[in-house]
Amino acid sequence: MKISFPHMGHSYIAFKWLVEHLGHECIVPPEPSKRTLDLGVRYAPEFACIPFKILMGTYLEVAEKGAEVIITSGGMGPCRAGYYWVMHQYILNELGRNVEIIAFEPPLCDLKDFWKKLHRLRVSGGLSVKAFIEVIKTTWEKIKAIDDIEMRSHEVRPYEINRGDTTRALWKALDMLDKANSVKEIEEARREGLEVINKVPRDLSRNPLKVGIIGEIYVVLEPAANHYIQIMLGEMGVQTDRSIYLTSYTRKNTIYNLEGDVFAIARPYIKEAPIGGHGVNSIGETILFAKHGFDGVVQLAPFACIPEIVAKSILPKVSKDYDIPVLTLFIDEQTGKAGVQTRLEAFIDLLEKRRESRKRERLVV
Amino acid sequence: MKTGYLGVDVGSVSTNIVVIDEKGEVLSARYLRTNGKPIETVQGGLFSVGEEIGNKVEIAGVGTTGSARYLISMIVGADIVKNEITAHAVAASAVVEGVQTIIEIGGQDSKIIILRNGIVTDFAMNTVCAAGTGSFLDQQANRLCIPIEEFGDYALKAKNPVRIAGRCAVFAESDMIHKQQLGYNTEDIIAGLCEALVRNYMNNVGKGKEILPPVVFQGGVAANRGLVAAFNKYLGVEVIVPKEHGVMGAIGAALLAREAVKKTGKTNFKGFNIKEINFKTDSFECNGCSNACEVVQFYENGELIARWGDRCGKWEMSTR
Structure with a gap:
């Protein structure tokens, strides 16, 4: 089968490897562009949020390239994104595109359905159960390595002397990972890739601010949807960490895992969890970033996203209680980055002034 | 010769140029329409400021702000380039001691x-809606054939402001037209619009913010006395409109320039007579990767x- 999937940051490198090693042909989804957006906006319902529109555009682009099957995630609601794949399928049918969407729901919701879909992918690719498990394991290693490398790039970028060096090093490192074909090769590529990033000429005398990125999963994970915010902030001299990585929940070194249940942390502010999407996470994660000494938090919310709107109206209280400034950016069709840049620059000014005045206070004490 | 600091604020609708002295007093100010031509507007504006005070004042520092701040910094030779949020805050703090809240409404954006x-x-800026900004008021004044300068005074004459939907500029306009066709008088409709805009502002950018006095209201729209009255009514405090409310961004940029040159000890200012210099930009699409960035090239006298x-x-x- 010719298989494709949504574009989310650099994860396509691992998913491409997965599809190919399951014995299928991979149609790699292009990075969301102006054309993706045009297509998506044209065929999506007007009131749908930006993730729906970008995915719609991506699906139409991969259908053009001959994709027969698109693999995506469901989510079972209660945020409307859980049913997006149903809508996408409906629109694709209506447009006469011969594409089938296979959506994986969380295995615990419907184990039988989950196995049935996996079984179909395995058998049609002609793999034994053992080989299949091996391929999945290797893919997982690849995703972890991609995340490791990306995280390191966000740590290094604020120190770079020549703008763009870190991003170019990141591309080089990802390219190495792309070529790795076994767990051993992935480990080597990971190590060499990290080295490439660590070799970027740096000015270690800088003392970068630390900003956490929270919000809805798609706009947090896809740089093309969020104006490449982590790169933008990095080039302004700010270190960033984000709440969501595909591998977050298996890690020991992300704050997400150090503190346990994010819902429990958010509970003093919102009892009726879950409210859908990543709304409750946004509240809990702001608290976590504050506890871990971050200077500020940027919330990324698709325009009209209900879970993030609920979170936004609770965040001022969290912000006050934990003494951490929060900037909310609503994301829609606009591609001009000047407006985002202005807000981020002002936010950084605010954080810097705060840090200076705290330092002064400490000196007085 | 007196020492002065130049601030240039180039926004979507207006271009503001000020020169302040060492104490922050305004020596010269220009409030111009950008008219979609930021480079020519700044060249012309600087020339006229130069004619007024060029032989009395020596410029020791230059700051630029507004959405064209980077482009304009190249033209004037800026010592500091700052976003308009910080610039407005700096200016308001200098003009009104102890200010705790700033309401700023400009051509295309509004901020708190x-x-x-x-x-x-804390701060917030409208993200996806331009209802309640200067451009919308301009458009409505035009539609009613009332000069924008008098627009606010009409509102003050109202006896019973009608309710106008302020959530969205398009809805507000159709609501205004419906009320006008029903026979409500213009004064009451304009006053209703002012109240609707304040409601929208407070619900949109002002949501969740702790608004404490002194409250300063600045930006080009602060000239509208109808809106000032509507803010007073909504907030229950008298908002302060500084004398130079229309050019506060430029004053902020000039104040920041004063700070900046204290550290560097020199200025990059190219002089008032940049009208003679030929600035040109062009752009091309880079084919290096799939991003297809549009690269802008900036030329000074052909170089x-x-x-x-x-x-x-x-x-x-x-x-480099």
Whole structure:
């Protein structure tokens, strides 16, 4: 089968490897562009949020390239994104595109359905159960390595002397990972890739601010949807960490895992969890970033996203209680980055002034 | 010769140029329409400021702000380039001591800035809606054939402001037209619009912000007395409109320039007579990768002096 999937940051490198090693042909989804957006906006319902529109555009682009099957995630609601794949399928049918969407729901919701879909992918690719498990394991290693490398790039970028060096090093490192074909090769590529990033000429005398990125999963994970915010902030001299990585929940070194249940942390502010999407996470994660000494938090919310709107109206209280400034950016069709840049620059000014005045206070004490 | 500091604020609708002295007093100010031509507007504006005070004042520092701040910094030779949120906060703090809230409404955007003990602690800026900004008011004044300068005074004459939907500029306009066709008088409709805009502002950018006095209202729209009255009514406090409310961004940029040159000890100012210099920009699409960045090239008298717009930094650096 010719298989494709949504574009989310650099994860396509691992998913491409997965599809190919399951014995299928991979149609790699292009990075969301102006054309993706045009297509998506044209065929999506007007009131749908930006993730729906970008995915719609991506699906139409991969259908053009001959994709027969698109693999995506469901989510079972209660945020409307859980049913997006149903809508996408409906629109694709209506447009006469011969594409089938296979959506994986969380295995615990419907184990039988989950196995049935996996079984179909395995058998049609002609793999034994053992080989299949091996391929999945290797893919997982690849995703972890991609995340490791990306995280390191966000740590290094604020120190770079020549703008763009870190991003170019990141591309080089990802390219190495792309070529790795076994767990051993992935480990080597990971190590060499990290080295490439660590070799970027740096000015270690800088003392970068630390900003956490929270919000809805798609706009947090896809740089093309969020104006490449982590790169933008990095080039302004700010270190960033984000709440969501595909591998977050298996890690020991992300704050997400150090503190346990994010819902429990958010509970003093919102009892009726879950409210859908990543709304409750946004509240809990702001608290976590504050506890871990971050200077500020940027919330990324698709325009009209209900879970993030609920979170936004609770965040001022969290912000006050934990003494951490929060900037909310609503994301829609606009591609001009000047407006985002202005807000981020002002936010950084605010954080810097705060840090200076705290330092002064400490000196007085 | 007196020492002065130049601030230039180039926004979507207006271009403001001020020169302040060492104490922050305004020596000269220009409030001009950008008319979609930021470079020519700044060249012309600077020339006229130069004619007025050029032989009495020596410029010791230059700051630029507004959405064209980077472009204009190249033209005037700025010592500091700052976003308009910070610039507005700096100016308001200098003009009104102890200011805790700033309401700023300009041509295409509206913002709220919260300060405590002289430090910005929170701010918000409209993201996806332009209802309630200067451009919308301009358009409505035009539609009713009332000069924008008198628009606010009409509102003050109203006896019974009618309710207008302020959530969205398009809905507000159709609501206004419906009320006008039903026979409500213009004064009451304009007053209703002012109240609707304040409601929208408070619900949109002002949501969740702790608004404490003194409240300063600035930006071009602060000239509208109808809106000032509507804010007073809604907030229950008298908002302060500074004398130079229309050019506060430029004053902020000039104040920041004063700070900046204290550290560097010199200015990059190119002089008032930049009208003689030929500035030109063009752009091309880079084919280096799938991003297809549109790279802008900036020429001074035919010589390429800067490039920007590339995401990776490849072109930006090649000019150094």
